[in-house]
Structures are given as C-alpha cells and as structure tokens.
Amino acid sequence: MTANAKTAGGNVRTIDAGGYAVQIGRGLRHQFAAHVTMAAPAYRYAVISDAQVAPLYSDALVEALRAYGQTSLHVIPAGEAHKTRDTWARLTDGLLDAGCARDTTIVALGGGVVGDLAGFVAATYMRGVPVVQIPTTLLAMIDASLGGKTGVDTHAGKNLVGAFHAPSAVLVDVETLTTLPAEHLRAGLAEAIKHGVIADASYFAALDASLEDILAGDPARTLDAVARSVEIKLEVVRADEREHGRRKTLNFGHTIGHAIELASGFALLHGECVGIGMVLEARIAERLGVAGHGTAGAIEHILARAQLPLSRPPALDAEAVLAATRLDKKSRAGAVEYALPVRIGAMADADMTWAVRVDDAVVREVLA
Amino acid sequence: MTANAKTAGGNVRTIDAGGYAVQIGRGLRHQFAAHVTMAAPAYRYAVISDAQVAPLYSDALVEALRAYGQTSLHVIPAGEAHKTRDTWARLTDGLLDAGCARDTTIVALGGGVVGDLAGFVAATYMRGVPVVQIPTTLLAMIDASLGGKTGVDTHAGKNLVGAFHAPSAVLVDVETLTTLPAEHLRAGLAEAIKHGVIADASYFAALDASLEDILAGDPARTLDAVARSVEIKLEVVRADEREHGRRKTLNFGHTIGHAIELASGFALLHGECVGIGMVLEARIAERLGVAGHGTAGAIEHILARAQLPLSRPPALDAEAVLAATRLDKKSRAGAVEYALPVRIGAMADADMTWAVRVDDAVVREVLA
Numbered sequence: 256m257t258a259n260a261k262t263a264g265g266n267v268r269t270i271d272a273g274g275y276a277v278q279i280g281r282g283l284r285h286q287f288a289a290h291v292t293m294a295a296p297a298y299r300y301a302v303i304s305d306a307q308v309a310p311l312y313s314d315a316l317v318e319a320l321r322a323y324g325q326t327s328l329h330v331i332p333a334g335e336a337h338k339t340r341d342t343w344a345r346l347t348d349g350l351l352d353a354g355c356a357r358d359t360t361i362v363a364l365g366g367g368v369v370g371d372l373a374g375f376v377a378a379t380y381m382r383g384v385p386v387v388q389i390p391t392t393l394l395a396m397i398d399a400s401l402g403g404k405t406g407v408d409t410h411a412g413k414n415l416v417g418a419f420h421a422p423s424a425v426l427v428d429v430e431t432l433t434t435l436p437a438e439h440l441r442a443g444l445a446e447a448i449k450h451g452v453i454a455d456a457s458y459f460a461a462l463d464a465s466l467e468d469i470l471a472g473d474p475a476r477t478l479d480a481v482a483r484s485v486e487i488k489l490e491v492v493r494a495d496e497r498e499h500g501r502r503k504t505l506n507f508g509h510t511i512g513h514a515i516e517l518a519s520g521f522a523l524l525h526g527e528c529v530g531i532g533m534v535l536e537a538r539i540a541e542r543l544g545v546a547g548h549g550t551a552g553a554i555e556h557i558l559a560r561a562q563l564p565l566s567r568p569p570a571l572d573a574e575a576v577l578a579a580t581r582l583d584k585k586s587r588a589g590a591v592e593y594a595l596p597v598r599i600g601a602m603a604d605a606d607m608t609w610a611v612r613v614d615d616a617v618v619r620e621v622l623a
Numbered sequence: 624m625t626a627n628a629k630t631a632g633g634n635v636r637t638i639d640a641g642g643y644a645v646q647i648g649r650g651l652r653h654q655f656a657a658h659v660t661m662a663a664p665a666y667r668y669a670v671i672s673d674a675q676v677a678p679l680y681s682d683a684l685v686e687a688l689r690a691y692g693q694t695s696l697h698v699i700p701a702g703e704a705h706k707t708r709d710t711w712a713r714l715t716d717g718l719l720d721a722g723c724a725r726d727t728t729i730v731a732l733g734g735g736v737v738g739d740l741a742g743f744v745a746a747t748y749m750r751g752v753p754v755v756q757i758p759t760t761l762l763a764m765i766d767a768s769l770g771g772k773t774g775v776d777t778h779a780g781k782n783l784v785g786a787f788h789a790p791s792a793v794l795v796d797v798e799t800l801t802t803l804p805a806e807h808l809r810a811g812l813a814e815a816i817k818h819g820v821i822a823d824a825s826y827f828a829a830l831d832a833s834l835e836d837i838l839a840g841d842p843a844r845t846l847d848a849v850a851r852s853v854e855i856k857l858e859v860v861r862a863d864e865r866e867h868g869r870r871k872t873l874n875f876g877h878t879i880g881h882a883i884e885l886a887s888g889f890a891l892l893h894g895e896c897v898g899i900g901m902v903l904e905a906r907i908a909e910r911l912g913v914a915g916h917g918t919a920g921a922i923e924h925i926l927a928r929a930q931l932p933l934s935r936p937p938a939l940d941a942e943a944v945l946a947a948t949r950l951d952k953k954s955r956a957g958a959v960e961y962a963l964p965v966r967i968g969a970m971a972d973a974d975m976t977w978a979v980r981v982d983d984a985v986v987r988e989v990l991a
Contacts, residue, residue, distance in 0.1 A: 285693075344708050351779040382774060382785045408751060411719040417750045418786055575755070582719075 288319030294424035367399035374405030377419035393443025442526025456600030508533035656687030735767035742773030746788035759812025797884035810894025824968030876901035
C-alpha cells in the first residue's frame with residue numbers, strides 16, 4: 256500500500272496522496288480556509304459551488320478565506336444535467352469578470368459535478384491554476400475528488416471532454432454528510448462497495464457489517480469507511496496515473512453503469528447505475544469463466560442491504576444500453592473493454608492490461 | 624544548448640525537443656504520414672485544418688494516413704476570430720461523431736490558430752489524446768507549434784483558456800511557406816527577430832543579413848532560420864516547462880503586443896503586434912535603465928527592413944491598450960509583469976524571475 260494514513264488528534268486522518276494531502280475529519284469545515292491557504296496560497300480565491308451546497312456551507316468558507324485574500328463565490332445549478340461545456344464556459348467567464356489572474360486558487364465545494372466542473376475550469380483557466388477539492392457527498396469524497404480526473408459531459412456521453420489535473424489538497428468533513436439526502440448516501444456506498452470488490456475482501460466484509468451504522472449517520476464508522484476507500488482509490492491511481500493499466504480496475508461497474516446512466520437520461524443517480532453495472536459486469540465475468548460463481552450474488556446481496564437497485568429500469572431498452580457502451584472512452588480499436596473481477600477483492604489482469612474485451616453477444620445475454 | 628540539431632541526408636534537420644522530435648526539411652510533406660504514424664501510432668487519425676490550408680495540403684495527407692488507419696478530416700474557418708470555445712466544441716463533437724475513441728491521434732495542419740485549437744482539442748478529448756503538429760506558417764513553425772501551449776481566446780483576451788499539452792512530434796516542411804501570403808511571412812519574422820533579441824545576438828545579426836533572401840523564398844536560408852529559432856525556443860522552454868521562470872522571456876513584446884491585438888479587434892496580425900510590442904517594451908526597458916540606449920533602435924531598424932509596422936495604428940487609444948495589458952495572464956498580485964531586454968541577445972533576470980513589474984505611468988509614457 257502506497258497511501259499512508261496517520262491519525263492526528265484522534266479526529267483527523269491525513270492521507271498522503273503523493274504530491275498532495277487528503278485530510279478527513281469530523282468538524283474539519285472549521286479549518287477549511289487554513290488548509291486551503293496552506294495547500295495552495297494565492298492572491299485570489301474563487302469558490303465554486305452549486306445551489307444545493309452553497310446555502311449550507313459557502314458563507315462560512317468564503318468569510319474565512321477573505322481573511323487570506325480576495326475571494327469570490329460562483330454558484331451553478333445543481334445536478335449532472337449542468338455538467339456541460341456551457342456551464343464550464345460561464346464559470347470561466349465569471350472568474351475572468353472577477354479579475355482572477357493566474358495567481359488564483361479555485362476551491363470546489365460540493366459533490367462530483369461541482370468537483371469535476373471546477374477541476375476542469377482549474378485545468379484550463381489560463382492553462383492551469385490550482386484547485387482544492389472539498390467534497391460534500393460520499394461519492395465525491397471517495398471517488399470524484401481524488402486522482403485528478405476532471406471533465407464535463409457532452410450529448411455523446413459522460414466525461415468525454417476533460418483533463419487530468421491533480422488537486423492541491425482534498426478536504427473532507429464527514430459531518431457534511433448529515434445534510435446529504437439519504438439516496439445520495441446510499442449511491443455513494445455503491446462506490447465504496449466497488450473498492451471492496453476490486454481490492455480488499457476484508458473491507459467488503461467490514462462494509463457489510465457497518466452498513467446500517469453508516470446509513471444511520473454514525474460518524475466514526477463513516478470516517479473509517481471513507482478513509483479506507485480513499486486509501487484504496489489512491490493506491491490504484493498512484494500505481495497508474497494515466498490510466499494505462501491498473502487504474503482501469505476502478506472502472507468496474509462503470510462501462511455498463513455509464514451506459515445505463517446515459518440511456519436513462521440521467522434519471523438514476525451515478526452510484527445507483529454503478530451498482531447495477533457491477534452486478535451485470537460480474538455476471539459477464541462469471542459467464543466468461545473469469546470470476547467464480549457467487550461473485551455477482553455477493554455483490555447483489557450487499558447492494559440490496561444498502562437499498563440500492565439491482566437491475567436496470569424495465570423501460571430501458573437493452574439495445575440502447577449496449578449502443579451506449581460503445582461510446583465509452585475505454586473503447587479501443589473498435590471493441591469495448593471491461594474491468595472484470597476474479598472474485599471479491601481481486602480483479603482480472605488479462606494480458607497485463609487489467610481489461611477484458613467482451614463481445615456484444617455476451618453483454619446482450621446479461622442485459623436480457 | 625540543450626536542443627540538439629542533426630543534419631540527416633542534407634535536407635532534413637532533426638531537433639530533439641525532449642520527449643518528441645522536431646523534423647524540419649524541404650519536401651518533408653511527402654513523408655508526413657510516415658512520421659505521424661511513427662510518433663503517435665493510433666487506430667484512428669483526425670486531421671484538423673482550416674479553409675485556407677486544407678485545399679492545399681490536406682488531400683495528400685489524409686490519403687497517405689488512410690494507408691495506416693481510419694482517417695477523418697475536420698476543417699474550420701480560417702482566422703483568429705474562430706479560435707474560440709465554440710469552434711473547440713464543434714471540433715470535439717465532430718471527432719465524437721466520427722467515432723474517435725481514446726486511441727486517436729490528432730494531426731494539426733495549419734497555422735497557429737489551427738495548432739492551438741487542435742492542441743486544445745487533443746488536451747481535453749477524453750482527457751487527452753496525442754497531437755502531431757504540422758505548422759504551415761512561419762509563426763507556427765518557430766513558435767506556436769512548440770512547447771505544448773494550447774488554447775483559445777475569450778471576449779476577455781487571448782489564450783485565457785487552454786492547457787499545456789506537448790505534441791508527439793512537430794513536422795515542418797519549409798516549402799509550405801511558398802503558399803503563405805507575404806504579410807504572414809513578414810509577421811512570422813517578427814518572432815524570429817524576438818528569438819535573436821532574447822537569446823542570441825549573432826542570430827539577430829544573421830537574420831538581418833538574410834532578411835531579403837528569406838522574404839524572397841530562399842529555402843536554404845529559411846531552413847537555417849527556422850532551425851535556429853526552433854532551437855532557441857526549445858532551449859528556453861525546456862529550461863522551464865511550466866513558465867515560472869526563464870520561459871517568461873519568450874513573452875518579450877507580447878504583453879503590449881497582445882494588448883494591441885485585442886484592442887484593435889485583431890485587425891493586425893499577431894506577429895505585427897509583437898513587432899510593435901517589442902519596440903515599445905524595449906523603450907520601457909531603456910526608460911527604466913534596464914536596457915542600454917540603442918536597443919529599441921536596433922529592433923526598429925530590423926523590423927523596418929522586414930517591412931513590419933513600428934507603431935500602433937493612430938486610431939488605437941493608448942488607454943484602451945493599457946487597460947488590455949491588465950488582462951494579461953502574466954498579471955500577478957494585481958501588477959503587470961514584463962519580460963525586458965538588457966541588450967540584443969540578453970534578457971533582464973530581475974530577482975531571478977525573468978520578469979519586471981512596470982508601473983502604468985511608464986507604459987503610458989511609451990504609448991504616448
């Protein structure tokens with residue numbers, strides 16, 4: 256394991272992400288400004304948030320940052336439908352209007368949409384300014400805020416436009432999850448479960464045991480899970496920054512998951528789609544003889560306990576989902592590649608590429 | 624000197640740019656496809672060009688690339704006015720419609736606008752695909768195609784949105800300059816002259832001696848100048864990839880040059896604006912006692928021999944130009960920084976930052 260977790264003062268864990276720190280704590284929001292200005296000191300700070308999160312947390316953050324430098328707040332509408340080039344262009348113009356030059360640090364305060372958008376603004380603003388990620392959803396805490404992937408959606412698919420741009424810091428206050436709608440907390444758990452499947456069977460079991468506590472808002476159990484998921488994600492990303500190899504394992508559940516998300520017109524949450532995608536891709540793995548029998552069943556079992564959907568909405572046409580998989584970025588030389596499990600805790604490393612080409616016929620069978 | 628030039632077969636020079644090669648030759652266009660597919664082998668090739676260059680050179684290139692893989696051609700309108708986020712989005716959608724996945728190499732065939740736009744498409748397409756730059760203007764050959772700067776303009780200024788994305792190769796056929804309008808050849812010479820000012824007094828003198836031959840289309844003299852300019856640019860860029868230090872010297876002439884370009888609504892060519900900017904910034908350097916007397920005069924002399932303008936259009940308001948300098952990306956902590964010469968061939972290294980803060984009052988004096 257390359258990520259290195261320390262317990263500091265009992266309620267903050269610092270994880271070295273290789274070039275930047277991930278701080279995870281209870282009540283850490285009261286120190287956000289101090290952490291931001293240490294990680295990426297700047298002449299100006301631009302806080303980007305959305306209409307759901309800004310009313311809850313932006314006032315205190317903006318006021319605290321103003322003690323260190325000029326600070327502007329840029330609020331976008333909430334929801335994946337706004338993760339577009341248009342919103343990116345409007346945010347960029349807002350920063351230009353606010354007089355932000357290269358010595359500006361962008362602060363992303365919100366869920367995955369805010370983090371991906373603000374990260375892409377930071378990646379492309381005057382060819383790159385620092386960004387500090389402050390994720391306020393479980394999904395963003397353990398996935399979107401880490402590893403430097405930024406981007407927006409187009410009509411043709413999710414995250415088809417973007418850049419790699421590592422954050423200067425990731426700051427997590429697990430207490431912000433108390434304001435997160437329950438279905439978003441459950442959807443975030445799907446990614447945590449994925450981390451168990453791809454890398455750590457004992458974490459998978461621990462999650463199974465603490466699901467109820469986490470869903471009930473137990474901060475200690477939540478902090479444990481967030482920290483372990485962050486460690487796993489960083490370990491995989493650091494082994495493969497540019498996604499040529501092992502990082503592909505993080506895509507487990509996402510090839511079909513993204514396709515369902517797209518084909519459903521974003522009617523389901525990302526985490527819900529990933530959950531369904533994990534079940535179907537685990538079934539593909541079983542059919543191909545890559546995974547042992549029972550792998551898909553174990554995933555179904557834990558998803559059901561987390562009250563997550565196990566199959567796609569009946570109205571969603573199988574061929575539409577299949578067509579959407581072909582738009583996947585992971586498509587190479589015309590064939591769609593899948594990251595597939597061998598068992599809970601271990602992924603298939605076919606030809607050392609961590610990806611398996613799957614014929615449409617097999618995908619059709621599991622979608623049937 | 625870090626760049627390393629070799630003479631191969633007498634008519635191609637290979638310059639090691641550190642991670643990629645710059646090939647400069649006469650008639651090299653007949654080997655473009657071979658070079659592209661060696662530097663960045665892919666499943667698909669997407670050639671991006673503009674309405675001026677595509678009719679001249681795209682057919683042969685696309686046909687040659689089709690021997691190696693599926694190849695699509697994407698043509699944009701010519702001119703800086705089209706270097707926008709809208710054009711970038713349309714190009715991106717065109718590649719998505721053509722079915723380009725991550726295993727696509729983008730080929731930029733044209734001048735600086737095409738190179739910057741295609742480079743930014745490549746930097747952001749599925750979070751980054753390779754780009755090979757094939758510059759067909761003198762300016763693009765010796766400046767825009769090198770160093771990995773990509774980007775587009777916004778209403779607030781030039782290149783305010785973009786990314787660093789190094790090319791996989793830069794392929795230069797100096798014979799393509801025979802189809803370049805004369806005023807563009809002269810404008811490109813302004814950047815070559817800048818290379819002499821910032822780094823090499825003997826190159827400045829050699830350019831002065833060969834100006835007429837280059838303007839008359841002498842391929843050997845042109846190849847010599849292109850190769851020396853490429854070496855200087857790469858030497859400076861390699862010393863400072865992320866523009867924190869010496870790379871700033873390449874901005875000589877550009878702070879005021881960009882401001883004139885913007886304030887004039889792009890009525891003048893970029894190189895023409897840089898020429899005027901060099902004269903005015905050299906005068907600033909003289910006024911501040913940074914440069915010896917005669918520095919601005921020497922620059923005026925060579926620009927006049929190249930038939931380039933020496934002062935801004937009289938209709939252009941000095942305050943409008945001054946205001947536009949404040950939008951410069953090089954603005955830091957509210958003050959505008961300038962890269963200033965000490966003499967022909969050497970730049971000021973104030974506080975080891977290679978940049979000098981200049982009061983508006985001094986800029987007003989030289990603009991008066």
